[in-house]
Amino acid sequence: MLLSAIGKREVPIPEHIDIYHLTREMPPSDKTPLQCVMEVDTERAMLEREAERLAHEDAECEKLLELYERLEELDADKAEARASRILHGLGFTPAMQRKKLKDFSGGWRMRVALARALFIRPFMLLLDEPTNHLDLDACVWLEEELKTFKRILVLISHSQDFLNGVCTNIIHMHNRKLKYYTGNYDQYVKTRLELEENQMKRFHWEQDQIAHMKNYIARFGHGSAKLARQAQSKEKTLQKMMASGLTERVVNDKTLSFYFPPCGKIPPPVIMVQNVSFRYTKDGPWIYNNLEFGIDLDTRVALVGPNGAGKSTLLKLLTGELLPTDGMIRKHSHVKIGRYHQHLQEQLDLDLSPLEYMLKCYPEIKEKEEMRKIIGRYGLTGKQQVSPIRNLSDGQKCRVCFAWLAWQNPHMLFLDEPTNHLDIETIDALADAINEFEGGMMLVSHDFRLIQQVAQEIWVCEKQTITKWQGDILAYKEHLKSKLVDEDPQLTKRTHNV
Numbered sequence: 142m143l144l145s146a147i148g149k150r151e152v153p154i155p156e157h158i159d160i161y162h163l164t165r166e167m168p169p170s171d172k173t174p175l176q177c178v179m180e181v182d183t184e185r186a187m188l189e190r191e192a193e194r195l196a197h198e199d200a201e202c203e204k205l206l207e208l209y210e211r212l213e214e215l216d217a218d219k220a221e222a223r224a225s226r227i228l229h230g231l232g233f234t235p236a237m238q239r240k241k242l243k244d245f246s247g248g249w250r251m252r253v254a255l256a257r258a259l260f261i262r263p264f265m266l267l268l269d270e271p272t273n274h275l276d277l278d279a280c281v282w283l284e285e286e287l288k289t290f291k292r293i294l295v296l297i298s299h300s301q302d303f304l305n306g307v308c309t310n311i312i313h314m315h316n317r318k319l320k321y322y323t324g325n326y327d328q329y330v331k332t333r334l335e336l337e338e339n340q341m342k343r344f345h346w347e348q349d350q351i352a353h354m355k356n357y358i359a360r361f362g363h364g365s366a367k368l369a370r371q372a373q374s375k376e377k378t379l380q381k382m383m384a385s386g387l388t389e390r391v392v393n394d395k396t397l398s399f400y401f402p403p404c405g406k407i408p409p410p411v412i413m414v415q416n417v418s419f420r421y422t423k424d425g426p427w428i429y430n431n432l433e434f435g436i437d438l439d440t441r442v443a444l445v446g447p448n449g450a451g452k453s454t455l456l457k458l459l460t461g462e463l464l465p466t467d468g469m470i471r472k473h474s475h476v477k478i479g480r481y482h483q484h485l486q487e488q489l490d491l492d493l494s495p496l497e498y499m500l501k502c503y504p505e506i507k508e509k510e511e512m513r514k515i516i517g518r519y520g521l522t523g524k525q526q527v528s529p530i531r532n533l534s535d536g537q538k539c540r541v542c543f544a545w546l547a548w549q550n551p552h553m554l555f556l557d558e559p560t561n562h563l564d565i566e567t568i569d570a571l572a573d574a575i576n577e578f579e580g581g582m583m584l585v586s587h588d589f590r591l592i593q594q595v596a597q598e599i600w601v602c603e604k605q606t607i608t609k610w611q612g613d614i615l616a617y618k619e620h621l622k623s624k625l626v627d628e629d630p631q632l633t634k635r636t637h638n639v
Contacts, residue, residue, distance in 0.1 A: 143314065144267050144297060154265070157204075158293075161263035163271070166250035169243035174233055174253045177242060178224040178260050188212050211262065227256045230282040230629065231275070232448050248274035259286065268296040272303055272587055273561050276448045280587045281621040282629075299565050301326050302589035302618075316392075343388045354379045397520040397567065399543060399574035404552045407473050409437035411552065411581065412459060417468035419451075419458060428454050430605040432468070438552060440581040443592040445610070445617060446602035452585045455602065456480060456555045459583070479551030481559050485542045491531035495521055495541045498530060503548055519544045520567065535562035543571075553581045560588045569594075589614055 146152055148162030167177055192208040213219075228238050231252045242250060251274045258266060272280050284306040287294060298304050304311070304326035311322045311329035322329040354375045361368040362376075417432040428451040436442070436459075444452040457463040458470060460478050490498055495516050496509065506512050516526050519540040525533065530541060539562050546554075554575065560568050572594040575582055586592055592599070592614040599610035599617055610617050 143319075144269055144295065147265075147295065148267050158264045160265045160267065161258050161261055162267040163254055163258045163269070165254065166247050167242055167253045167257075169245075169250070171241050171243065173239045173241060174228055174245075174256065175221070175224055175238045177253050178228060178256045179220060181257050181261050224256070224260055226629065226631070227259050227286075228253075230279065230286060230625075231256055232279045252279070255283075262290075262292065265293040265295070266290065268294070268298075270297060270299065270561075272298060272300050275587055277445050277587055277589070277618075278447050278621055278625075280589075281618060282625055285622065285625060299560055299563055299568060300588050300590065301565060302593075337391045340388060341391050344390050347382070347388055351379065351382070397570050398518060399547075399567075399570050400518045401547050401554065401574055401578040401580070402550050404438075404477070404550055404578075404580045407438060407476055407552055409439075410435040410471075411437040411473045411476050413469075413471040414459075415469045415471065417458065417465045417470060419454065419463065419466050427605050429458075429607075432607060434607070436553070436581055436583070438579070438581045440553075440583065441595060441597040442582070443584045443586065443596035443599050443614065444602055444607075445592075445599055445614075450602040452602050453482070453557050455607075456482075456557055456583060456585065460555060476553060477549060477551045478553045478555060479546045479549050480555040480557065481542065481546055482557040483561060485546075486535075486538045489530050489538060489541060492529055494527045494529055495533075495544070496526045498541065499544060499548070502545055515548065516541075516544050519547075520570075536564065536567070539563060540567075551580060553583070554578065555583050557585045558587065559584075560586060560591055589618055 144162065145164075147154070148160055148164075150160070154160065170177075172180075188208055188211055192205060192212065195205045195208065225235075225238060229235075233252070233256075242253065245253070255268075255271060258268070271283060275283065280300070280303065284303055287296075287307045294307070296307070306325075308325050309323070311324070311326060313320045313322065313329070313333065322332050324332065357375050358372045358379075362372040363369065364372070413435045414432050417429060418427060419429045420427045444455060446452060454463065458465060460480050461470075461472075462480075490501075493501065496512060499512050499516060500506065500509070503512075506515070513526055521537060521540050521544070525537060530538060533541070539559075543559075556575075559571060563571065568588065568591055572591055575595045582595065584592065584596060596614065599612070599614055601608050601610050601617075
């Protein structure tokens with residue numbers, strides 16, 4: 142809402158500041174991603190008019206120089222190379238840059254819209270969850286790109302790691318008020334904790350003072366003249382304290398706890414992958430070649446690798462949604478697998494409420510109150526439980542999916558991008574629930590912090606195979622950064638402008 146208000150200039154913003162609010166993906170068309178990014182070059186005409194006007198008015202030299210600098214950036218000779226570079230950073234190969242937009246999914250068309258926003262380089266750029274449709278490689282590239290954004294950047298993100306890398310200031314919205322903090326996300330958490338501790342000390346001190354003064358007034362207000370005068374004096378002090386405003390009690394953000402029920406033990410091996418190769422079509426490229434590994438209830442793995450490397454494909458193979466082209470996947474006869482994926486919301490019956498939907502899915506739970514408690518564990522309370530699912534936000538629909546998934550009582554959790562549409566507190570609650578879960582877990586995520594919290598192993602899916610990464614996810618992030626710099630020297634040339 143706040144981002145939208147800024148984008149629509151519902152708050153006072155000087156007219157000379159151009160705003161670009163990235164709100165939706167590019168519509169399907171016959172244009173290529175490269176054409177879509179290049180066509181925003183029409184901005185050049187507007188800039189030329191503005192430069193001409195400022196030159197005639199003999200306006201501020203600095204503003205004029207900035208306009209000339211941008212016009213140079215938009216020079217047609219350089220524009221295609223710059224557009225191609227941005228698309229490459231967001232995961233588009235040269236061949237993909239020349240495919241028709243209508244052949245891409247919504248997630249990829251969102252990347253094209255993001256590329257346009259970065260190409261324009263507006264004076265104020267507004268981004269809402271820009272990492273949602275990106276893989277780890279593209280997240281790292283975008284973080285490095287936005288670190289050096291020389292103008293105003295306002296973004297909403299559920300990725301603490303991304304906020305740490307990009308932001309120099311944090312705005313906390315609470316009870317319709319905005320509080321401003323300097324520093325990145327970690328610094329904000331530290332500062333806010335210190336301020337709240339001091340606020341509570343002040344609150345308790347004031348409440349003690351008030352209680353003491355009220356007690357004194359009640360006891361001695363009608364006593365001897367001297368005591369009565371002192372009581373009156375304390376009453377005046379009390380009135381002044383009340384009039385100047387008392388310190389409020391700290392009200393913490395509502396926290397919730399996810400829960401995955403106990404699943405019982407199954408002796409290993411739970412799933413055995415033997416000489417598995419896979420491709421989607423008879424003549425298509427191999428996604429995997431000769432895979433060999435086993436997973437059990439102790440498995441805590443994050444799958445990483447570029448888009449198209451086959452991370453989601455592997456999870457589908459393990460669940461049986463896809464069958465291997467060659468080789469065999471053996472599963473324990475009693476194993477139950479719960480797979481969370483981005484299209485799970487599509488199976489929800491939007492006309493039912495979360496309560497009705499869950500009672501329909503799990504008829505063995507007869508009592509509505511018992512089901513209300515179950516759904517409540519996933520952050521859906523009161524009216525949300527009995528409203529039609531279509532009226533819920535994307536984040537609330539995700540929670541219905543998690544409630545449904547958990548009560549399948551799986552032995553293995555396969556989580557494919559579970560953080561999209563979840564806020565930071567909910568992601569931390571999910572991490573706690575995964576860590577308390579007694580079964581196995583395989584995770585595909587672009588959220589470095591979640592991976593750091595829950596994964597004991599990192600498996601890299603690349604070049605038709607899977608290799609174990611010898612290190613943690615932060616070491617893998619540094620590896621991606623150094624690889625990016627080798628591919629894109631421009632990332633190292635820039636200087637950070639706060």
